[in-house]
Amino acid sequence: MGRKEDKMGTKKLWVAVFAFLLVLFLSVSVYAQTKVIKIGAVYPLTGNIASTGLDCKRGAELAVDIINGKYDLNLPLAKVEGLPNLGGAKIELVFADTKGEPKNGMSETERLISEEKVVAIIGAYQSSVTKTASQATERLKVPYVCSDSSSPTLTERGFQYFFRVSPHDGIFARDQFQFLKDLEKKTGQKVSTIALLYENTEFGSNVGKEATRYAKEFGYKIVADVSYAANATDVTSEVGALIKAKPDVLMHASYITDAILFTKTFKEMNFAPKGIMTFAGYIEPAYLPAVKSDGNHIIIRSTFALDLAKGKPLVGQVNELFKKKYGLDMSENAARSFAAPFVLADAINRAKSTKSDDIVKALLTTDIPGDQMIYPWKGIKFDPKTHQNIYAQGTLVQVQDEKYVTVWPFEAAAKAVIWPFPGWKGRK
């Protein structure tokens, strides 16, 4: 009698212990799951544009370091470790290599979502790649926060899950014409003819379209419209066409390889209009080391310059961290890619969830004040229809003594702009 009862009692005890352990194990694993939030990052890490992709990677990784760690900086979530509303969960960036091609942008994004189970996507620098990658996220209903692609069409597709933090080329193009008008008002120097030169993918072609639109609006005449393939072996025909057109100002949308080649060819063929105003390629960290003093006096659209630190110490503080981690100054690309992780982390934290629709709802109410970011913007707030940051705007920098100097808007300029372009003679 006693033995059977003892056996029953022991059995019950074991069941109870087993149930307790099971509950403990499950709660620990659930707890462990919320510890890491994976975000996919698609960038051209190999291929022709790999140096740019690696630069973007640096910016994104620094942002995640700051979010996950504890830093005394006025950046969102910097002063706490991880996301406080999700138990201190940390962000993990999962990188995928697009090799600079749109088809890989799409396939790698799909892989990150289905296999790596990322909750959101950032990237991809090249507008043509962002275009296809975001088609995948829209189809799979995953949020995509882009802070480094500039084609205006990206936010004109009526997508629900795509958000863009940085300015687009419509804004940048308008800036360049506004600069010409401001210059005329300030110095009396007038410009009437513009030549457009652009690489022929999504990015360049749209700059061409936007520039044509604003030229008409501001009253300038387009005398040349030349497109080309970014990896040309030789651009003497293109420069020949520009010389034939005799423009006052050249506006050039390029990536890094063509920026280098065109600079050399402009010098070689002595093409020296009153101003060379550019988008993207000329502000890459690889550009000035390659062309050295030949880059002087070229003007580039920008969202970031180190001299902004004078008015905004946060810029200097972030650059110090960047320099400590990577041994070089923060570049414009790294600075742009730096934004997206913060925007996502802020949204996920406010949503208290990693579910797509919750994140999207939180993104729509994003309102990060300008002094919590390293850009010359009033803040980050998305237009409810297009999901474009309504406060995004650009500046113009000019290369002076082989350094990038903010020259416009004139009120925010660190130095006066050198105009007109002094020509190619006498450069070492």
Add this chain to the structure above:
Amino acid sequence: MSEQLLQQLVNGLLIGFMYALIAIGLTLIWGVMNIVNFAHGDFLMLGMFTSFWLYTLYGLDPILSIPFCTALLFVIGVLIYRFVVSKVMSGPMLAQLVVTFGVSIFISNLAVYLWTPDFRLISKPLLSGTWVIGEVQLSIPKTVASIGSVIVSLFVFLFLKKAKTGKAILATEMDREAALLMGVNTERINSFSFGMGAALVGIAGAFLSTYYYIYPQVGGTFGLIAFCVVALGGFGSIEGAFIAGILVGLAQTLGGFFFDPAYKYAIVFMIYLITVWIRPQGLLGW
């Protein structure tokens, strides 16, 4: 208009001579071994990097580094033939095609690993600047490269016609079995030709490095045009590759000038298609 026309004509010739020099090595390998050397562009890249590192580390001007580029690329070519390509010579055709493709991927990614994907430029070569003759601006590095290309092509042409090894190469190109019967060591000729093809494009790399930016993937753009030039000129024909290179250079520049620069490569490939339609073996091919 006419000053620009002359300028563009000159530019077309300058780039054409460079294409010719790059293509000569490729057509040699193709003609002798029937191997499509997909790694040809990457040999060009290695030549450019050799020149760059000799300049950066030892201050050696690119023109003076030509002997080193030639020797180094020759050795690399022979080694790749001996240890990789020769193994598939008796294998299926597909294996032969794929093996040089694999070599290409290996070399370009090794370069990314060793030297990073960043772009390098040789900032102060000995021969730099522009000659201004009338209204025409002649880029000095490109002009020197063109003269170099003519000299090298002439040398190769004479070597093949007059030197014993050269004649053996031509014989192997024409009829491998007959050459074997005549006592030519075709295996040795294979590895010599592969090395020579690599060395020639290595010289092209040294010249190109004086004015083009250097990075691990640079082989892709020039390599593709080299294939077009070789096919246009005729597989295996040195003279064909030389003439076709100049034609492609002129087509690219003048086509871009008269029509739209955006279509310049379309014009090049259209000329190629028309030629191949009329004469499938290329201009001077057999």
